[in-house]
Amino acid sequence: MQEFHLRSISYKNFFGTIIGPLLFLWITIFLDLEPGKPAVTYTLAIAVLMAIWWITEVVPLAITALLPVVLFPLFGVMDGKDVSSTYFNHVIFLFIGGFLVALAMQKWDLHKRIAIRILLITGSSPARILLGFMLATSFLSMWISNTATAMMMVPILLSITKKLEDYIDKKELDKYTIGLLLGVAYSASIGGIATLVGTPPNLSFARIFQIMFPSAPEISFTSWFIFALPISIAFFIITWSYLYFIFKPKKSAFSLNEVDFREQYRQLGKSTYEQKVVAVVFAVLALLWLTRAGINMGDLKIPGWSSLFSSPKYINDGTVAIALSVVLFVIPAKNKEKRIMDWDTAAKIPWNIVLLFGGGFALASAFKESGLSIYVGEQLSTVGSIHPVFIIAIIALTMTFLTELTSNTATTEMLLPVLAGMSVTINVNPLLFMLPATISASMAFMLPVATPPNAIVFGSNKISVIQMAKTGLLLNLLGVIIITLLTYYWGAHVFSIDPNVMPEWGVHSN
Numbered sequence: 001m002q003e004f005h006l007r008s009i010s011y012k013n014f015f016g017t018i019i020g021p022l023l024f025l026w027i028t029i030f031l032d033l034e035p036g037k038p039a040v041t042y043t044l045a046i047a048v049l050m051a052i053w054w055i056t057e058v059v060p061l062a063i064t065a066l067l068p069v070v071l072f073p074l075f076g077v078m079d080g081k082d083v084s085s086t087y088f089n090h091v092i093f094l095f096i097g098g099f100l101v102a103l104a105m106q107k108w109d110l111h112k113r114i115a116i117r118i119l120l121i122t123g124s125s126p127a128r129i130l131l132g133f134m135l136a137t138s139f140l141s142m143w144i145s146n147t148a149t150a151m152m153m154v155p156i157l158l159s160i161t162k163k164l165e166d167y168i169d170k171k172e173l174d175k176y177t178i179g180l181l182l183g184v185a186y187s188a189s190i191g192g193i194a195t196l197v198g199t200p201p202n203l204s205f206a207r208i209f210q211i212m213f214p215s216a217p218e219i220s221f222t223s224w225f226i227f228a229l230p231i232s233i234a235f236f237i238i239t240w241s242y243l244y245f246i247f248k249p250k251k252s253a254f255s256l257n258e259v260d261f262r263e264q265y266r267q268l269g270k271s272t273y274e275q276k277v278v279a280v281v282f283a284v285l286a287l288l289w290l291t292r293a294g295i296n297m298g299d300l301k302i303p304g305w306s307s308l309f310s311s312p313k314y315i316n317d318g319t320v321a322i323a324l325s326v327v328l329f330v331i332p333a334k335n336k337e338k339r340i341m342d343w344d345t346a347a348k349i350p351w352n353i354v355l356l357f358g359g360g361f362a363l364a365s366a367f368k369e370s371g372l373s374i375y376v377g378e379q380l381s382t383v384g385s386i387h388p389v390f391i392i393a394i395i396a397l398t399m400t401f402l403t404e405l406t407s408n409t410a411t412t413e414m415l416l417p418v419l420a421g422m423s424v425t426i427n428v429n430p431l432l433f434m435l436p437a438t439i440s441a442s443m444a445f446m447l448p449v450a451t452p453p454n455a456i457v458f459g460s461n462k463i464s465v466i467q468m469a470k471t472g473l474l475l476n477l478l479g480v481i482i483i484t485l486l487t488y489y490w491g492a493h494v495f496s497i498d499p500n501v502m503p504e505w506g507v508h509s510n
Helices: 004-030 038-056 065-072 080-085 090-107 110-122 126-141 146-168 170-192 200-212 221-248 262-267 275-289 316-330 351-370 372-379 379-383 388-402 408-425 429-439 450-460 464-493
Strands: 295-297 300-302
Touching: 004 038, 004 450, 038 065, 038 351, 038 372, 038 408, 065 080, 065 351, 080 351, 090 110, 090 146, 090 200, 090 316, 090 351, 110 126, 110 146, 110 262, 110 275, 126 146, 126 170, 126 221, 146 170, 146 262, 146 450, 170 221, 170 450, 170 464, 200 221, 200 408, 200 429, 221 275, 221 429, 221 464, 275 316, 316 372, 351 372, 351 408, 372 379, 372 408, 379 408, 388 408, 388 429, 388 464, 408 429, 429 464, 450 464
Parallel strands: none
Antiparallel strands: 295 300
16 A cells, blocks of 8 residues: 555656646647737746646745746746736735634634534434534634644544544444544535635635726625525535434434533533623624625615725725734733734634635736637537536536546646636626636545545544545535526526626626
8 A cells, every 4th residue: 555655646746847847848839729819829838837837736835936036037928027026916805804713713712612503503312413513614714724624523533432422332433423524524515605705716816807807896705695595504404314314323322311511511610701802793794794885786785884985896895804813913812911912823824725826817917918718618618519408517527526636726727717718708797607616626525635524534444434425426416406406596686697698798708
């Protein structure tokens, strides 16, 4: 096993280090996709190199994301100033602000209090314990990193299963524990799709969509939430039912009436002043995000609070995120010499993800500026004869299984510009293709490497790869069906999509 693992690593390194650059050189020297427009060929070459390096990870993902800063100006694809400016924008600040509030929650252990409180509410039968863990994980993942959520929930879960030894025999408990662990991993991804800040691919989509279609209506926190929450809820219910059906203990194996979560809650002590402050700021942030842009769905129009200002279009979700996170640095902690947030805590922001976002945004800009997105779209124009529902299903299926092995953020940032170009070519609303691709990027449930939550629960050493793969395969396929149907019907309603009509902002985008 170890020899095979080492050999596979060497193959991966060889492919990334040798084949990637050679393929890059071959495309730049021997291909000419559009005579008179060398930028199209050069953009493809750079995109292929980045894709290979992102897949093989011969260098860190964030370093690969910096290649556009060097290669786009050198090959005359984009001005160096324009490339650099794509790395910082309002979506980046939305991520930073949201993450600062999440770090404050973790610093003062507010996330643990929320999680155990939810477990107290749901109850303590086997079905309710599973529901409680999944509900707590899903809710927290809507607002803070799904990686941080999973890392926090797994120790709580293992301590609870330790107490269940008095109620359930070991064989049944081991099986039930696998169900609980998978429930945490899967619900971290399921909850993350519900909000723009819940998972990186969502933020990538919001910015890339704006880059490709600058005249299109903004994808606000509210509009995304209205679209994605029903998908999240539907898939949550299916996943909970499925996991309980497979992993529930036999009735003869347990006599579980009441497991006291109150002791876990008591160990946290009383709510501290700092926890209350962070809870209020968190609640205000969520409320402001949800009500900033208002609701506009056909006949239903509710103005948002930003309309109270003279220039409402100047205010975005990033503005709100930074405003509330700054407040945390101003409010003093109980120890008057300290503040609720400090820079030592803020320095834990994953800057590698920030750079990964920037690289994706730069790549999307180059796809548009060079004309590569339209060129690729023209090559895929034959799919225009297929009904949009089937195209959506193919996109969802491809993205779901592709991200089992690759970074979901990097894959999203590679494919969204291509899908945008394809939609323009075949005259279909780009949202019909870009939305399911984005959601599907977070719906990989089969392998430990697919998502950080999968890797974290696998690290508990209580579950095997084959158990995760067998359980996750059906969920992957069910996810494709749910995403396809809800995008085509519910998404069309939320974003006023007519599958047979290209909106004005799409026609004049290129």
